[in-house]
Every structure is written in structure tokens, then in C-alpha cells.
Amino acid sequence: MISKLLIANRGEIACRIIRTAGEMGIATVAVYSDADAKALHVRSADEAVHIGPSPAAESYLVGEKIIAAAKETGAEAIHPGYGFLAENAGFARAVIDAGLIWVGPKPESIEAMGLKDAAKERMIAAGVPVTPGYLGEDQSVERLKKEADTIGYPVLIKAVAGGGGKGMRKVDAPENFEADLESCRREAKASFSNDEVLLEKWITSPRHIEVQVFGDSHGNVVHLFERDCSLQRRHQKVIEEAPAPGMDEATREEICAAAVRAAKAVDYEGAGTIEFIADASEGLRADRIFFMEMNTRLQVEHPVTEEITGVDLVEWQLRVASGEPIPLRQEELSINGWAIEARLYAEDPAAGFLPSTGRLHHFDLGEYGRIETGVEEGDAISPNYDPMIAKIIAHGSDRIDAIEGLATMLAGVEVWPVKTNAAFLLRCSTHPDFVEADLDTGFIARNEDTLIPGEAGEEHWRTAAMIGMAEVEDDGLAGLRLNASPRLVLSLAHKGERRTVDLMQSGPTLPASGFSDGDRVVMFSAGETHEFALASRDAGGHHAHDGDIIAPMPGKVIAVDVKDGDSVTAGQRLMVLEAMKMEHALTAPFDGTVRDLAATAGAQVQVEAVLAVIEPSDED
Template structure:
């Protein structure tokens, strides 16, 4: 048994691994960058070692520093979590060469599955069904075009070293192929240093079905059934569930048996996932489910598998890495109930899903279900790493029970001032088509703005904010669920939201039970079904509060790197006013209509918080 473990990762997965290690009596070592000096995973571990500056390329991706930290602390093993170095065969070999235990897939397995073309050939030889397409060595544009024509359009171009949606292009017509190929190769070369591609037949009603497999050094490979990860936004998973909706026993047996063959074909050890693409145009059928790729690591969505099988996959990883056999045989594994997971991200759906960073001044994820997180109230969402706040996981006797619980978890999530996708997730889970199991990978894109919550408070939220303001001014308790303000005559409260003032008249109408909130100084915050709305009870001196839609607000915390206008300047609709830098990206803020710039509060080099009024554009007189 491993006695001391270093976790070469951060955030929620590091906390997840630490929890299981502690239950097993294994001491833990965390590593951290400058940005993570006070992070939860650092506070949770028995020891912690600083490994460099905030950028991952200078800390979490520097294998030498991580191995040195293990040596320094006497750790026997390194667990890479997911992301970062988890599927880096060279790092895995370096760990083993240093005399340490690598809690992950063998380097040979990582290499075998690292390139999509080689992996497909290997799977075909192992009798695993693969998507019709081309993965040959001839990478000339003419040959690829010839193969695409033979496959038939639409066709999918995929970089052999791609991932996360990069290096991928759908081509609908023959005349578009060569330009799409050039674009795909250019992106693949820049992202992965490899511009080779494969071609696949485009699946018209695709479902993303994956199978959890597990192998050991004794030659055993088992599966722990399937997950459905079809709800994705821009090729990034948002909601995952196990088992897969609409999966019958015969099809499950076929796909899971194929996944085990895939694992055995590469002498797999540890936790891995075989990802399949299913043509669900006529439901899930074994003859229409094709191998896509293998992830040679633990997956973000592994909790749903744990919930339906009762297995701790991290514990299995640690035992198998220590030389033990898999704890259970295939016939000892079964499905119990249903589990669904949603990824809670720090992002603003109403602003194009822009990442939202900064301090978590208020964080309440409730007490229901399973919460996997790497932050606590008062921590920060850093611009340097993935903006996931938590994973919300619900289990139920059946899909409806799990779904109801997860909707409740999303709707009662309270985060401020960082924006989240909680209300967006709740809307997706509550959508009639999702409830009815009518889903595919294009679900979110097809729904469009229908799933995006409004960023404008409705009358109930405004009344709630006004009541909180009045109670706060009277120094009364602020637990307002079901609160009734018994006053007469009517009272009015002026509230400013994103630069727009509304006067709310109050009577003795009950406070909406679904609303919660708090007051802090002149700021009122109301939570409503996963959304958060901030109000000011004092008019801003800048005059922005009366400017209506002409108030230019910071969409996220960031740094002003350019100001193109001065007070009094006449501007036209769409004209750039200034540029904000956040999350390593530049965001141009433009004039909403023709008008004149007033109340300019932004200066080059200045740091701003979300919703700060940067200037006002007063509309031109008609």
C-alpha cells in the first residue's frame, strides 16, 4: 500500500483525491503555484510544496518540479488527476525512472491511444467498431479530398492530436472541403504541433456515449458501465449522466464488451474511458455505435459512475498502482439507480459565456446531493486556470428522481459577485426535450438563447431587493423566506441595476419563497433560481444610474488596456470605446448607439470589477 502520495494537480480533483487518500490512511502532498498559495487543496493536504509562478506552463506543467517535490517530501507515488500532465507519456516515464509509483495508465497505453489515427487502426484490429472514414498515411490534400468525396458529405475533419474541439471542422459540401482542411490544419499545427488529420463520416443525430474501464497489472480489465455526455457546449461537456438514457441491455452488453476489448488491446492498467459516438437517429443500437477515442486517465465526470456502482475509483487507482488486483470481478458490478452531474462554471451565459473571475465573497452550494469543489467562500477564481467552481452530482432511484434533485441543486446555488452558469444548467435540465430523453450533442446549440437566463430582474426580484433593502435599513434579520412586510401606507425604494434606476413600490405582498438574498452596505444581492442580481440603493455620483442602456459596464473583472475616447466625444453605434483584458483575452467595449460620452470613469491601466460603470453614452437627440 502506498504510504505517501503527491497530487500533481489542483482544484476540485486534488481535493477529491486527498479525501480518498485520507480515508485510506495515505499521507498527501499538494503542489501549488503563486496563484494557489491559499487554495483549498493546499489547505487540505498534509504538506504542500510551491512549484512556481501562476501560469500553468511555469508550474503545474513542469514535470521536473513536481518530481523534485515528491523526492523532497518523501512521497512514494504521484497521482496526476486529469488535465495538465495526466496523459503525458514522457512525464509518466520520468516519474517511473525516478523510482516513484505512477498512479495512471502505462506510458505505452498513453502513446497507443494518443493519436486518433493510430488508435482507430488499433481498435479496428481488436474488433472494436470504428466510425467509417479515412485514417491513412497519405495526407496530401488531393487524397484527403478524394476520400471525403467517397465517404459522402457531411464529413468531419479531425486533427489526429486534437482535443477539446480544436482541430475539428464539419464540411457540408464538396466545394468547402479544401478551405476547411487548410483551416483545420493551421489550427492543429498551432495547438498541437501536428497538422495530420483523419476523416470521419458525420453522424447526423450524435450521442456521446462513453464506457468506464479499469485494468490492473494482473491482466484483468473490467467495465463499470456507460455514461452519456451528450450535452455539450462548443465540444465541452456540461451535463453527464449514468446510465445512458434509452440504453437497452443488449446494446449495453455490446458496447461495454467492446470497451473491455479496447482496454485489453493496449494492456491497460488503471482508470480509463472508451469514448464512442452513437448514431441515435433510430435510438441507441449496437450497430450504430462507433469508437471515437480513449482517455487514458480519470474523467471529470467519474462521480456519476461511482454513484451508480458504489465504487470509489480513486481508491481503485491507488490500490492497483500499488500492485493489487481490481477489487471486484465483472459479475460483481451492477447498476444501482441513476446519477447526473452538472459542471458549475464561473462564466456569464448572458454575455456570451465570458469567464468570470474574482473573489467568491458569497458561496453557498447547499447541502443536497454530492458537491465536488476546490473552493470555499472567500477564495478566488483565478484567470490562470479552468473556471470550474464545482461539480453538482445528484443520485436517485431513477432518472426523474436524480433530475429533480439536480435541478433543485442548481436553482439553489448562490454565488456572488462571480457569475455562474447555474441558471443555464437548471434551464437545460428542465427542458422538455431533455426530460423526455430527446438529446444529442447538438442539443444546447439547437436550443440557442432559450436556455440562457435573462440578465434583467423581473418584478418579483425587484420587490425582493426592495424588501431586503428596507429590512436592512431597519437593522432587522435578513432571513426573508416567506417574509411579509406589514407596513402602510405604501413605501418606495429606488434601486440601481447595471446603471438603470427603477423605483419599486411596496405593499404587503408576500416575499417570493424562491428568493433569497443579503444586504451589504448599499449593495443588495438577490438570488433567484440560480441567477444572481446585484442592486445599489444609492444613485451613483457619475450619473450612470440614470443613463439607462447607455451605461457601459465591465462584463467581468479585468484591466483596462486602452481607452479610445474622452468625455464629450461624439461616438457612433458600434464604435470602440475601450478595451478590457481578462482571462488572457481582450474584450472591446463599444457604443450601443450614436451619442456623446459622459462620466468617463475608466483609465488605461486601471483594474475594474464586474458591472463597474466605465462610462455613459448619452443618446443623440432625434
């Protein structure tokens, strides 16, 4: 058995691996960048080694530094987690060549499944059904456009080296193809250093079904049943569950058997996931489920599989990497109950899901269910990395029981001042269509207007006033009026609006918690966080003019589409900002003229920087 393990990752997955390794008596070594010097995974490991500056390209993605850290600390093995170098065959080979144990599949298996076009060809040979599409070497715009026309719209463009929703675009009409192809290639090049793409037919009523597989060096391969990951936004998974709703035993047997054939076709060892796309227009049927890709690593959503099988997949990884066989045979694995996972992101759904950064002055995810996180109260969310801050997992006796458990956990999320998608997740998980399992990958897009929380209503103001009243009463100022009966009143300000709330009058309130620090009231309710300034102490602050185009976060300007003096229309793209591994288009708020353009392609900008001003068309 491995005695010392280096984790070549950060955040919640590093903490997750450290926890299991500790339970197995394995010493752990963390690596960290400048931004992560005081991170939870660093504090949790037995040792930690600094590997470079904050950008991942200069630290977590530099294999030589990670291998050197393992050698320096006497670690015998390297676990890559997921993301970063987890599916990099060159890094896996370098680890092995350095005389270290690679906790993952053989480099040859990673290479075989790493490029989606070659993987599909291998799957066809193995008798695994694949989605109709184009896998050719001719990557010219003309050829790709011609193939897309032949396949028929809508069509999906996918980076051949992609993953995690990066480098993917759905194209609805021929006139959009070239612009979407350019955007897809740019994102793929930035994320994977490879801008080649393949095309797939866009499936009607698509469900994303994946099967957890596991192999060892003794020729054994088992599956641990399926997961449904259909709730997605921009091809990024949002809520995952196991097993898949509506999956009958016959279909489960066929899809899981196909997944095992896929794994055996590449002589697979360790944890992996075979991802399928299902045409669910007539329910889940084996003849309408097609191979998409294989993830040659542990998945973000692996906890739901662990919850229904009772297996610790990280423990299995470490045992198999040490040369042991898979601990259980296929017939010893079974499904127990239901599990659902929601990904809690540091982002603002009300602002187009823009990532949110900063220090977690208040961070409480409750004590119910299973929480996987890489941060604690007082830690900072950095703009350098993925914005996921926690995974919230509920297990129940059946699907409804699991949904209710997840809803309870999400409703109790308290995070401030960093914004999160907790209320959005709560609305997703309790939406009638989700509860009835009437879902596909378009669920969020169809229902987004009802899933994104709105502005604070009267009940929010009254509840915040109740929370803040105790603070004001301590000052002896509440309701003080000469020659009149005392009143319980409090003046609050929120997003430029001021109200005086009289709590002696009846009105709606919410079940909520919160606090007041003398300058503001912070209220938590149903996953939402609302901040109200105590109006008498409100010192104001920066208020952008309506036409100001403000950088919503620190990032890099990668494209500028306009110049000073240009006329623009409402919704027109002005520029593209890249931050936290995603592209964010900044658009015109109304018809007008571009003035004071301060953005240039390639420039780094800070949060709240004014990048341009749109002068309304109707101004004199």
C-alpha cells in the same frame, strides 16, 4: 500500499484525490503555483510544494519540477488527476524512471491511444467499430479539403492529439472548411503542441456514450457500465449521467464488451474511458455506435459511475498502482439507481459564456447531494486555469428522481460576484426534451435561446426590494414622507435602469434568498444571481459606450482581423482573445467604422480594456 502520494494537479480533482487518500491512510503532497498559494487543495494536503509562476506552462506542466517535489518530500507515487500531464506518456515514463509509482496506465498504453488516428487503426484491428473518416499522414490543406468533400458535409475536424473539446470544429459547408481548419489547428497547437488533424463524418442525431473501464497488472479488465455525455456546448460536456437513457441490456452488453476489447488491445492498467459516438436517429443500437477515442485517465464525470456502482475509482487507482488486483470481478458489479452530474463553471451565459474571474465573496452550494469543488468562500477564481469551479452530482432511485435532485441543488446555488452557469444548467436539466430523454449533442445549440436566463423582470425587482428593505429600515429611512402615510418603498438600480418599488402594492415575487450590505442588494433565485444597487447610494461606475469593444476578461490577443478605418458589419469578427484555455471572438455590435484600434496580436490585455471603438454607420 503507497504510503505517501503527490498529486500533480490542482482544484477539485486534487481535493477529490486528497480525500480518498486520507481515508486510506495515505499521506498527501500538493503542488501549487503562485496563483494557488492559498488554494483549497494546498490547505487540504499534508504537505505542499511551490512549483512556479501562475501560468500552467511554467508550473503544472513542468514535469521536472513535479518529480523534484516528490523526491524532496519522500512521496512514493504521483497521481496526475486529469488534464495537465495526465495523458503525457513522456511524463509518465519520467516518473517511472525516477523510481516512483505512476498512478495511471503504462506509457505505452498512453502512446497507443494518444493520437486519435493511430488509436482508430488499432481499434479496427481489435474489431471495435469506428466512425468513417480520414486518418492519413498527408496534412496539406488540399488533401484534407478533398477528403472532406469525399466524406460529405457536415464533417468534423479533430486534433489528433486533442481532448476536452479543444481543437474540434464542425464544418457545415465546403466554403467554410479552410477557415475552420486554420482555427482548429491554431487551437490544437496552443493546447497540445501538435496541429495535425483527422476528419470524421458528422453523425446525425449523435449521442455521446462512453464506457468506464479498469485494468490491473494481473491481466484483468472490467467495465463499470456506460455514461451519457450528450449535453455539450462547443464539444465541452455540460451534464453527464449514468446509465445512458434508452440503453437496453443487449446493446449495453455489446458496447461494454467492445470497450473491454479496446482496453485489452493496449494492455491497459488503471482507470480509462472508451468514448463512442452513437447515431441515435432510431434509438441506441449496437450497429450504430462507433469508437471515437480513449481517455487514458480518470474522467471529470467519474462521480456518476461511482454513484451507481458504489465504487471509489480513486481508491481502485491507488490499489492497482500498488500492485493489487481489481477489487471486484465483473459479475460483482451492478447498476444501482441513476446519477446525474452538472459542471458548474465560472462563466456568464448571457455574455456568450465568457469566463468570469474574481474573488468568491459569497459561495454556498448547499448541503444536498454530492459536491466536488476546489474552492471555498473567499477563494479567487484565476484566469490562468479552467473555469470549472464545482461538480454537482445527484443520485436517485431512477432518472426522474435524479433529475429532481439535481434541479433542487442547482436552484440553491449562491455565488457572487463571480458569475456562474447555474441557472443555465437548471434550465437544461428541467427542459421537457431532456426530461423525456429526447437528446443528442445538438440539444443545447437547438435550445440555447430558452436555456440562457434573460433580464431581471418585475418579480426580480420586487423580491430584491423585499430583501433590501430590512437594511434601509435600519437607517430609519424607509417610506419617510412628511404629512403623509408611511409607504414601504425602495429605490434600486440595475444595469443602468432605476426603479422605485412600492411594496405596499401587490405584485409578483420569487422564492429567493439574498443579502444587502448597505450599498447593494444581491438576490439568489433558481440558480440566478442579480445585483441591485441601492439607488440613493449608487456611486455609478464604468459604463461602456455602445460601440466600445471591451476586453471581457484578462487574456492574450491572438488575432486582429481589422485595422483603423475599416468598414465592418454587425457580427463581423474583429479580433480573437485567448483566456482560460479557450478562444473568444470579439465581434462588431453593428455596422460601422473601426476607430481607435488599441489591440495588437500577441498583446496581453486586462479586463475592461477598450480594444477598439466601432463608430456607427449612421453617425454624422
